[in-house]
Amino acid sequence: MPEDQENGGFDVLIVGAGFAGLYALHRLRDQMGLSVRVIERAADVGGVWYWNRYPGARCDIDSYHYCYSFSDELEQSWSWSERFARQPEILRYLEHVADRFALRPDIQFNTAVVGADWDETAREWRVRTDRGERLSARYLVSAVGCLSEANIPDFEGLNEYAGRTWFTGRWPHDGVDFRGQRVGVIGTGATGLQIIPHLARQAAQLYVFQRTPTYAAPLGNYPLDEQANSALKADYPGMRQREWSSFAGVPFDNWQPSALAVPEAEREARYQQAWQKGGFELWLGSYMDILFDETANRTAADFVRRQIRARVNDPDVAETLCPQDYPYGTKRQPLEDGYFETYNRDNVTLVDLRRSPLRRFVASGIRTDDRLYVLDAVVFATGFDAFTGSLFRMDIRGRDGLRLEDAWAEGPRTLLGMATRGFPNLFIVTGPQSPSVLFNMPRSIEHDVDWIADCIGWMGRQGLDRIEPREQAQTEWVRHTDEVAHQTLMPTADSWYLGSNIPGKPRVCLVYLGGGPAFHQHCRDQAAGGYAGFETSARRTTPA
Ligand code: FAD
Ligand code: NAP
Numbered sequence: 001m002p003e004d005q006e007n008g009g010f011d012v013l014i015v016g017a018g019f020a021g022l023y024a025l026h027r028l029r030d031q032m033g034l035s036v037r038v039i040e041r042a043a044d045v046g047g048v049w050y051w052n053r054y055p056g057a058r059c060d061i062d063s064y065h066y067c068y069s070f071s072d073e074l075e076q077s078w079s080w081s082e083r084f085a086r087q088p089e090i091l092r093y094l095e096h097v098a099d100r101f102a103l104r105p106d107i108q109f110n111t112a113v114v115g116a117d118w119d120e121t122a123r124e125w126r127v128r129t130d131r132g133e134r135l136s137a138r139y140l141v142s143a144v145g146c147l148s149e150a151n152i153p154d155f156e157g158l159n160e161y162a163g164r165t166w167f168t169g170r171w172p173h174d175g176v177d178f179r180g181q182r183v184g185v186i187g188t189g190a191t192g193l194q195i196i197p198h199l200a201r202q203a204a205q206l207y208v209f210q211r212t213p214t215y216a217a218p219l220g221n222y223p224l225d226e227q228a229n230s231a232l233k234a235d236y237p238g239m240r241q242r243e244w245s246s247f248a249g250v251p252f253d254n255w256q257p258s259a260l261a262v263p264e265a266e267r268e269a270r271y272q273q274a275w276q277k278g279g280f281e282l283w284l285g286s287y288m289d290i291l292f293d294e295t296a297n298r299t300a301a302d303f304v305r306r307q308i309r310a311r312v313n314d315p316d317v318a319e320t321l322c323p324q325d326y327p328y329g330t331k332r333q334p335l336e337d338g339y340f341e342t343y344n345r346d347n348v349t350l351v352d353l354r355r356s357p358l359r360r361f362v363a364s365g366i367r368t369d370d371r372l373y374v375l376d377a378v379v380f381a382t383g384f385d386a387f388t389g390s391l392f393r394m395d396i397r398g399r400d401g402l403r404l405e406d407a408w409a410e411g412p413r414t415l416l417g418m419a420t421r422g423f424p425n426l427f428i429v430t431g432p433q434s435p436s437v438l439f440n441m442p443r444s445i446e447h448d449v450d451w452i453a454d455c456i457g458w459m460g461r462q463g464l465d466r467i468e469p470r471e472q473a474q475t476e477w478v479r480h481t482d483e484v485a486h487q488t489l490m491p492t493a494d495s496w497y498l499g500s501n502i503p504g505k506p507r508v509c510l511v512y513l514g515g516g517p518a519f520h521q522h523c524r525d526q527a528a529g530g531y532a533g534f535e536t537s538a539r540r541t542t543p544a
Contacts, residue, residue, distance in 0.1 A: 008136035012456070013127055014038045015113045015394065017103075018047015020143035020429040020445045022094065023068060026101045027453045028141075034456070037137070038107040039129060045098045045107065047145055049091040053171040054381075056194035057087035060335045062279065063224075064232045065250050065440050067093060069240045074100060076236075079229040084221045084279075084335075116140055116396045118424060123465050123539055125425065138465065139456055142391060142428045146436050149389025151382050151502060157361035164377040168195060169384065176377075178202040184366055184373060186358075187381030188214055190334040195381055200342045207373050208343075209366065211353040212494075213323045215304045216336040220278015247515040249440025252285025259287035259296040271303045283333040290329060291488050301328035311340040318343075320352045330493035332437070386496040387432040387510045388412060398423035399468075411499075411508035415469035415477050415533055416523055418448055424468040427452040432510040433481045437497075439516040447516075451523050455531065464536045473533030485509035 014024050017040035029036045042050045059066045063080035077100070078093060085093075098104050108129075115128035125140040150169045158165075166176060168191045183203040185196060188210045200206045224232070232239070242251035259267050267287070274281040282300065289296040305322045312318035321340065342348055356369040365375035388408065396404040402422045407413065414420045417434025418427055429448045430436035436444050459467060485491055491498060491509055499505040512519055526533055 008124075008134075010035050010037050010135065010137035012036045012139045012141055013125065013135060013137035014141045014143050016040060016047060016143035016145060016148075017042070017045045017098075017107050017109075018049070018143065018145055018148075019068075019094070019442055020145065020449065021047070021107075022097055022101075022103055023070065023445060024141055024143055024429065024449045024452070025103050025106055027070075027449050028456070029106060030101065032453060032457060036106055037135065038103075038143075039111050039113050039127070039135075040107055040109050041112040043109050044095070045103070046091045046094045048147060049087055049094060051148070051169050051171070052191070053087055053173060053175075054168040054191070054195045054379075055175070055198035056196075056337075057168075057171075057191075058082075058084045058194065058221075059090060060084065060190065060219075060279070060333075061250055061440050063089075064236075064239070065243060066090075066442055068097065068442055068446065069236070069243075070446055072236070076233055079226070080224050080232075082221055082223055084219055113394045116394055116426075117401075118398045118426075120399060120424075123425070139425045139427065140396075141452060142394070142426070142431070144390035144394070146387050146430055147384040147496075149385040149393060151385050151389075152380050153382055154503075155358070155361050160363050161361040161365070161378070162363045163365065163375050165380065166377065167380045167382075178377060180204050181376040182365075182374060183207070183377045183379065184209060184375040185379040185381060187383065188212070189381065189383055190332060191383070192381035193334045193336045193339045195379065197338045197342045199379065200345055200348050204347060206348045207351050207366075207375070208348065209351045209353055209358060209368075210320070212326075213321050214331065214334050215301065215323050215328045216334045216339055217280075217282050217304070218275060218278045219335040219337045220276070220281075221337060243440060243443055244520070245517055247517070248280070248284045248438060249435075249443040249516050250280060250284065252281060255285050256287050258289045258293075259299050260289065260293070267299060268303070271300065275303075275307065279335065280333055283329045291490075294327065294489065297327040297329070297489055304328060308340055313344045317350050320350055320355075326493035327489045330490050331495040332497070383496055383501055385502050385505070386499070387436075388499070388505070389502075391428070391431075396423065396426065398426070409506070411478075411506040412510065413474055413478050415474045416451075416519075416526065417512060418452060419467070419469050419534070421469045421471055421474050424466050427455075433477060433512050435512045435514075435516050435519045438511050438513060439519075443516070447520060447523070451527065454527060458527070458531070459536065462536070462538075464538050466538070467531070467534050467536045470533055470535055477533075480514075481512050482509060484512065484514045488513050 011034035012028050014021050017038050021038050025038050028034045062083050063085040112130040114130050117126045119126050124136045127135045181203050182205045184207045186209045243249050274286045290300045308321050309318045359367045366373045392405045399422050407422050412432035414433045417431040430444050494500040497511050498507050500507050
């Protein structure tokens with residue numbers, strides 16, 4: 001077993017080699033000259049795009065927005081084949097990044113971090129892996145992702161089920177052949193909507209077990225040819241500026257303040273236009289007040305319900321697919337490509353778990369209140385224990401042995417989503433209470449990594465070796481995040497944004513909803529003010 005001497009003494013240990021870990025390694029190692037090691041559970045780079053190989057997986061933010069912006073050469077060296085790239089293409093892109101910046105030699109694959117303890121005397125993190133190794137570093141950077149810890153609900157009888165089970169977030173590399181099978185799928189979030197049309201085309205019979213219907217909007221995908229790529233490449237500098245200055249990191253050029261301030265015909269035309277354009281245009285590019293005002297929101301919700309009814313032949317099935325009991329856009333907007341038409345196929349049955357709840361698994365399949373569904377395979381598209389799941393799995397213990405899970409028993413407490421009191425020298429990329437997933441994620445990641453790198457650089461220049469948020473500044477950030485969330489309709493729906501998809505998880509908004517530009521300003525202010533919201537010190541000033 002390698003010992004501390006062999007593996008210790010890193011300036012920075014990074015956990016995770018997805019978009020965040022890869023950029024953090026490049027930034028800290030190549031631009032700052034620090035000694036860095038990345039620990040990654042998977043066998044290769046990619047994060048979400050390594051694990052989520054299910055058929056239909058693709059990004060929901062335009063490919064040319066959903067990529068790094070830190071290198072002109074990288075931007076110019078890569079062409080996207082579709083407006084919304086599929087998982088294999090995004091994974092190839094991240095592999096290309098790893099090759100181009102020679103990242104793999106400093107990434108330890110097939111290794112999970114299972115413990116991280118702050119050593120106050122040495123002012124270092126002591127990290128344990130599932131291979132029994134011990135490593136140490138001055139800073140620990142979590143790049144474990146917001147959506148990397150699977151949620152497979154504790155269904156009664158699941159261990160008795162004799163058929164095959166698959167989780168979308170751990171999809172086999174060589175795919176799954178469902179031909180001739182009776183397949184059940186649980187979950188109709190963004191993942192479910194992507195995989196269901198593919199399952200329907202393969203399976204002999206597909207049963208979709210739906211608990212909550214979704215306000216899905218059309219993807220609006222199209223191929224990007226050489227000419228389109230040349231135009232995009234020429235526009236990257238301007239496009240990046242527009243991304244940074246937009247609320248969600250994806251620019252829309254016709255986002256108007258109020259759906260209620262315009263005549264109905266104009267509003268309908270705008271919704272139709274947004275619907276045709278696809279992507280998040282309806283959600284984050286039509287009218288701002290649909291995010292805040294129930295009446296405005298109802299106009300969008302009614303519009304979406306009308307589209308669903310128009311596409312599904314059976315009126316009962318269409319009605320079951322229409323969300324009724326939560327506002328539009330309060331869960332992440334799923335995008336679909338032929339999802340609703342799937343229910344017009346003879347081999348697809350929608351099972352309404354609201355009408356007849358899922359009771360238990362049995363050896364032959366799933367039993368609901370009113371019948372038994374005999375199934376050869378079940379696909380779980382049941383989502384993630386977002387934000388905190390992967391962090392808690394690392395068993396992080398800070399000052400005086402304080403467990404992160406205990407410190408956050410009533411919900412995360414962070415300063416800017418990137419640091420938390422009691423856990424010195426720990427930084428979290430796109431942590432809870434940052435805009436993270438409600439901003440274009442590669443931009444969120446680049447922002448946070450740059451801010452963390454700048455902070456570490458500043459610490460070095462000041463001769464400091466310990467930093468953690470002040471109680472008052474952290475309390476103020478938690479309060480502000482909560483206050484902003486409650487100005488929106490978001491907390492009125494159950495979703496992973498609120499943690500309410502996981503039984504027992506505190507119901508608090510995990511995302512900063514004030515938008516990217518406001519958040520970035522808070523972060524700039526903190527840095528410009530000498531990190532006044534943080535306690536910093538150098539070992540020489542601390543009593544032995
Ligand atoms: P991840 O990609 O999740 O990488 C984290 C890595 O950390 C993983 O490889 C994991 O194995 C590793 N890890 C975790 N715990 C440990 C441990 N204890 N030890 C070692 N390694 C560990 N966002 C968008 O903005 N647009 C999109 O279109 C979009 N599509 C998505 C599609 C899917 C299917 C999912 C699940 C998410 C999507 N997201 C999207 C959100 C996505 O989380 C981010 O876009 C982005 O990929 C996150 O990158 P990351 O590096 O922060 O985390
Ligand atoms: P999700 O949005 O949390 O959806 C999980 C689904 O499983 C929901 O329909 C949920 O129903 C259902 N479910 C959970 N537990 C259940 C239970 N016990 N019984 C019955 N149904 C149950 O997860 P996701 O679809 O994986 O998406 C998570 C996030 O990942 C997305 O919001 C998005 O940010 C990202 N993502 C993006 C894309 C993309 O388009 N690029 C694709 C996939 C994922 P309830 O709603 O009733 O809880």
